[in-house]
Amino acid sequence: MTVINLKYSDGLTELNIPDKNLVGILNPEDMEGVRDPLREVRNALDNPIGSVPLKELARGTKNVVILASDITRPSPSHILIPPVLDELNEAGVSDEKITIVFGLGYHRKHTEDEKKRLVGEEVHNRVRCIDHDINDCVYMGTTSRGTPVEVFRPVAEADLIIGTANLEFHYKAGYSGGNKSLLPGVCSKKTIETNHVMMIKPGTMPGRADGNPMREDIEEAGKIAGVSFIVNAVLNSHKEIVKVVAGDPVKAHREGTKYIDRMYKREIEEKVDIIIASCGGYPKDINLYQAQKGLENASYAVKDGGSVILIAECREGLGENTFAEWMLKAKTPHEPVEWIQKEFRLGAHKAAVICMVLERVKVYLISSMDDKLVKDIFFIPARSAQEALDRALAEYGENAKVLVLPYANSTLPYTE
Template identity: 30%
Template sequence: MPSIALPYGDGERDFKVPSSWQLTTARPTPAPTVANLELAISEAVQNPWMQVARLRDRVEPGQRVSIAITDATRPSPDSLFLNALLHELKNGGVSEKDITLVFALGMHRRTTEEEQKEKLGAWFGKLRTVDAHGGDLEAYRALGELTSGATQTFPEPVPVELHEAILDCDVLLATGIVEPHQYAGFSGGRKTVAIGCASANTISVLHGVSFLEHSGTRLGRIENNPVHEALVLGARKARLQFIVNLAMSAEGEPLRVLAGEPEPTHEELVRSCSEQAWVPVGEEPFDAVVLGIGSPKDANLYQASRALTYLAFGPRPPLREGGWVVIAAPCPEGMGQGAGEQAFLKGMQSASNPIDVVAKLRADGFGAGGQRAFMVAKALTHYRGAVLGASHASTAPSCHMKGIASLDEIASVLPAKARVLVVPHGLATLPLQS
């Protein structure tokens, strides 16, 4: 019996495939990737995009600097980013005692000590750290409302409430990963600050029905995207001055590193990412799609379920109506442990089937985290879902999906010679029907 190798946790796992299946693998056009990531980051920080002023020339001795860094669910090489940023700050005369590292959690769970050690590397324990958790409302300040962006009036006003740790500074920096994102088009850039360091109130509006169902809110597109435009304005209100970001290839490899002023730097990395992300896979729809993810996104179903919705809500999904989406993910945290993850579970369990979940959430509304339930349930009104290899038997059924230990378990509900698409990197490779 043939097998396929998929990212699974920190490594790979081979899954046997019924010999009658007709397999196609989504492979992006090969692109040069970053050979030496540490060197590439250092060079990017020393040579900012569009030849703008270096970071060392933007700071002065005695200034307070905050650096917003990603949470544990992002594969961001933050320790390497910090090496380069802190070297520049030191050369600009900034003292370590004046630097604060802000974990941009949004509504995800707080970082553990082990995760902080991994994220910060040699800087663990040397600098002040703060968790910006959107539920700690007393730590957030209101900076007004956003009613319109560069190209449109927003579907509803967006309250801008940002964490005090990124406001009580003279200079604000941010790290990030640029990869496809369901609502913002692409992650990175402005998002680390405008969502990661925003309150539950801000996050709830930007992830609410009015934004999610707006025609401009699309995976892999920032043009005329209201979520993107709101995030850009939120980052401006935070006075975000300088970023260093890594764009990921469609195979989940480091593609390009840039540093510089937030908007042009992010837009250039989006262009690099867009050129690789979309992969045509033919005209005939498939009977099933098997998706790999890998660490850290496959640690819980809240994150891993993105693979389902990325496939379902792309421009031309390559799967027939009623086909199967299989997500290979160990999900050792089950649904996830943060407030947003628990809101996701609550939303998925609010009705007995996906159609009723969508109707209930659309009628009642939902807070931060509920948006994932809304989008997953919408996807499941068109496709069947399964989680392959989950650590806990209850994880998939909690979300109206089937938990399976092997691909044989869905073979009986597929045609004998099923056409099956394999996407090894389901959050970075975006397959579409030709």
């Protein structure tokens, strides 16, 4: 018997798993943060991937836009942007010709203090820093998948666009970073929604860029809009920079994803009957909206008709109003999947994504939520992970295979 302690809320929950059933415990393996983050950025700029140096691209330009992530993302813009500005200055581009645009997507606007915090006071005082306006976008073309590329006017009018971001798994677009700083970052509602509806297509999943329709659409949009160069930081779970990549928006991005894979992707021989997934405790299991990441990752390792045991306290319940509304009004797990195709709504999109998993597998939920609420949203309530495991083992038989993800929100199992 193997005894495992998994994080739940602020503490641990104990689980006894028969050795003959346990096929593995998958843990992420963080890389160490670099000692000198600014030097790492300069090194990336000196060795661009698939591109001429930024200095060469910038020569003779009169209107440069740097795309930066908003306050909801962990991108270290205050570290990435100063060396980019120095490079532009060396190419003869003065600060007055440079604008930093914060990509808000659907999110709220920043306060001036927040903008200062994102890029640092010195940069904020040096160059113009503005928020993307979802209602002031101009049409630049249409992707082969039919997404109209409508881009924030100041970005569309730039003669050089540089994207900055952090790189991590994205539950449907494969990874963050690359041209995602453009789409959804600085596009119109129509553009974002047309692209996001692709999340229900085959091939959209974390850890997959090539052959992922959503990611490929984003990259085509970046090309149409003219994103020329990216600077992306790979962060570990402590939000420290482990690598910076710069250069071509696709080639440099793919190089960066290798570091994410090394830390958080774990190969398994075959899918299993039962997967036990802890989101990693508080705050990762604060609500079901956040715990969705762990469920999504776990779903790639479980057989059709198998069971996921999701360990997530959900002290704040479902977590997001539109998400909660859709989960509670659905009479079957298939309904939100249908609804999202007719009307894309932010928040509700995660209801559709969760329901795609619930259509395929059983999900036991170990949480502090009321049993009736858990049943109303198509999960199976259990008082403990042990109770859920015992029930699942009884169902799948003595040779059932069990896999454990102690940090499911950041561990991606995959089969070749």
